Amino acid sequence: MGEYKIGSVVLKSRAVLAPMAGVSDRAYRELCMKFGAGLCISEMVSSKALSFNSKKSEQLMDISDFERPCGIQIFGDDPDCMAEAAQRAMQNNPDLIDINMGCPAPKISSNGSGSALMRNPQLCGEIVSRVVSVSNVPVTVKIRKGWDDENANAVEVAKICEQAGASAITVHGRTRMQYYKPPVDYDIIRAVKNAVKIPVIANGDIDSAEKAKSVIEKTGCDIIMVGRATLGNPWIFSQINSYLENPEEPLRFPTLEEKFDVMVGHIEKMVEYKGEHMALLQARKLVAGYFKGMRGAASLRNEAGRISTLQDLYALKDKALSANLI
Incomplete structure (x- = not known):
């Protein structure tokens, strides 16, 4: 390049x-x-x-x-x-x-x-x-x-x-x-x-x-x-x-675990910079984006709109993982 x-x-x-x-x-x-x-x-x-x-x-x-x-x-x-x-x-x-x-x-x-x-x-x-x-x-x-x-x-x-x-x-x-x-x-x-x-x-x-x-x-x-x-x-x-x-090279897509690890790391960094309250308010629509195209995405996005602590985020991650790995 x-x-x-x-x-x-x-x-x-x-x-x-x-x-x-x-x-x-x-x-x-x-x-x-x-x-x-x-x-x-x-x-x-x-x-x-x-x-x-x-x-x-x-x-x-x-x-x-x-x-x-x-x-x-x-x-x-x-x-x-x-x-x-x-x-x-x-x-x-x-x-x-x-x-x-x-x-x-x-x-x-x-x-x-x-x-x-x-x-x-x-x-x-x-x-x-x-x-x-x-x-x-x-x-x-x-x-x-x-x-x-x-x-x-x-x-x-x-x-x-x-x-x-x-x-x-x-x-x-x-x-x-x-x-x-x-x-x-x-x-x-x-x-x-x-x-x-x-x-x-x-x-x-x-x-x-x-x-x-x-x-x-x-x-x-x-x-x-x-x-x-x-x-x-x-x-x-x-x-x-x-x-x-190299257009011939197959594109690599993340696994669900990788995707959710990135999501959590992203929001944790927001908390570090802005504090938990402000970061989690702003993170709701960002978290919803990570669920696009997944099983139960609408329900997960709905729950993402209510998270207010990192513990809520961790719980939502576990729920999304279990729902999509069955």
Whole structure:
């Protein structure tokens, strides 16, 4: 496998972990990097909240040595506030700064941030330019196809961001109005790839090693970004890396015991970083992901939604194992 770079940052592999609010915390990033992710990005951090010295936002930017290379993603709609946020982020020594111009969530886009920025390409350029001017690491941008089908301006925004100094562009092949439902438009990612000279990262519905290879072939992208398909499935990275290197080699899938050992280790690490109460509240949907496709999955997911201690988790693991090994 060749070397993949974003600016001066050398990636560990071609498949990288997407930033996901409420999911890609420090414990999750460390886990995915252990399984072969080439790069990870923090949960998105509000530039406005940082300007008000939000402790919670500061904590989102904690990076450990076990998750490098790691970027910090910031969002907002004011160039000066975003530049200040980038400077604050730099205190955590990230390997890159990522700017969110793709989040479709109403609470983000209704305030002019995230995917709403794509309605104002000039402002996109101003934000990138200001952030680049204060950053001593590469600055990347995550965009969508556009706001809606009538305004599918990913190519225009990507070129503006490149001109403003961005070192890479991630493109999610849906518009903001489509959220995550319709099929991804991989043609728009290819169009962006053909329009810029910086690396392009393809994002959207990459849920297997075979799909990763297919997306690379369809789009010509340099790197692929995997998000929701990693839930309960961090070994997707080792599978993608193996398949890209040698498609003839059979893919290795974890046994149930291995899967549950990873699940427990993941949640225990969350408890170490956040304390048991907060970690287990956040872990409920993550634990549910590990039961996907198993016998009694619906019932197990239902129980996962009620766990509140590590002892609950251990008991649920034993129940899931016994139910699926009969």
